Amino acid sequence: xxxxxxxxxxxxxxxxxxxxxxxxxxxxxNSMYWYRQDPGMGLRLIYYSASEGTTDKGxxxxxxxxxxxxxxxxxxxLESAAPSQTSVYFCASxxxxxxxxYEQYFGPGTRLTVT
Amino acid sequence: xxxxxxxxxxxLREGEDAVINCSSSKAxxxxxxxxxxxxxxxxxxxxxxxxxxxxxxxxxSASFNEKKQQSSLYxxxxxxxxxxxxxxxxxGGGAPGGGADxxxxxxxxxxxxxx
Numbered sequence: 001x002x003x004x005x006x007x008x009x010x011x012x013x014x015x016x017x018x019x020x021x022x023x024x025x026x027x028x029x030n031s032m033y034w035y036r037q038d039p040g041m042g043l044r045l046i047y048y049s050a051s052e053g054t055t056d057k058g059x060x061x062x063x064x065x066x067x068x069x070x071x072x073x074x075x076x077x078l079e080s081a082a083p084s085q086t087s088v089y090f091c092a093s094x095x096x097x098x099x100x101x102y103e104q105y106f107g108p109g110t111r112l113t114v115t
Numbered sequence: 116x117x118x119x120x121x122x123x124x125x126x127l128r129e130g131e132d133a134v135i136n137c138s139s140s141k142a143x144x145x146x147x148x149x150x151x152x153x154x155x156x157x158x159x160x161x162x163x164x165x166x167x168x169x170x171x172x173x174x175x176s177a178s179f180n181e182k183k184q185q186s187s188l189y190x191x192x193x194x195x196x197x198x199x200x201x202x203x204x205x206x207g208g209g210a211p212g213g214g215a216d217x218x219x220x221x222x223x224x225x226x227x228x229x230x
Contacts, residue, residue, distance in 0.1 A: 033217050042117070042202060043157070045217040058217055090156060103147065104204075104218065106156035 002026055004107035006091050012113045013081045021076040021110050023091030031094050032074035033058075033104065034066060036087040043090065049074055081114045088112070116140055118205045120221035127193050127228050135188040135224045137203030146179055146186040147204040147218055150197075161181060161187075190226070198228045 005041050007022045025032065030051050035043040045058030047066040055066050063085060065077045074093075078085060092104040118139040125133055137146060145164045149157035161172070163179035163186055190197055204218030206216040 035217075035220075042220060042222040043204075043218075044222040045219070048217040050216065056216070059219070060210050103159040103162060105159070 004091055004093055005107050006089075006107040006110050008110060009108065010111050012115065013078075014115055015082060017081050018077065018079050019081065020078075021091075021112075022073070023075065023088055023107060024073045025091075025093040025105070027063065027093060027105065028071070029095055029105075030071075032068065033092045033094075034064075034074070034076045035090045035092065036060065036085075037090060037109075038087050040074040046076065046089075081112075083114045086112060086114045117219055118203055118221040120201075120203060120224050122224060123222075124225040124229070129195060129228055129230050130192050133190045133193060133226060135190075135201050135226075137186045137188075137205070137221055138182045139207070141207050142182065143181070143184050143205050143207055145178075145206040146177075147178055147206070148186075148188050149202045149204065150199045151202065151223075152199045160201075163208050183210070190209075193226075193228050195228050195230060198226055200225050 004025045033048045034046040039044050044060050046060055046064050047058055049055045049068040052071045055068055067075045088109050090109050091107040094104045095102040118137050119123055126186055128134055144198045145162055147162050148160040151157040160226045163177055177188045179186045200223040202220050202223045
């Protein structure tokens, strides 16, 4: 049981390049999330998927797109990377969909630098 | 809206107690607490639900004051392993959503435990 896995672990991009961050979970969770973490800012929600087939914007969605490929996988795409997108990106998943609220399980993160 | 955590940082000697606070300006359904060590993913500690009781395990406990929309995390007789950054994550709206819409995290409280 690997939990939440993310690839790649590290990435350096030049401004304007594109890339996709991959996330997969093997816990049969319904909900999946993408957060970014910047120094002093905490974790901020980019996009989430409450269930397979649905995606919604979070607090900071500009410059990103997502795809919920199936129940296991949720990818984050940067179409034209900018230096402001330099950050650590965390994917998370939870059972969710019903009360009470459920804990979120985080992946190990992807450290992205845009030059 | 991002919850406010206080203090921003605290340094303790091993065996001392600490309290970390989390305040929100909006009605909350739940408050989540996570701990993150440097270079690692956040790890779940506990969830407090609206109408629920104070929770705790080992020497870490938390409370949720619904009237004030505040939660506090209590660390008793701190151990070296408690060092890290503590984040509260809030689920708003006053109604259960199962956490499916993602969490709004505070900026974190840095806790350093010295021997």
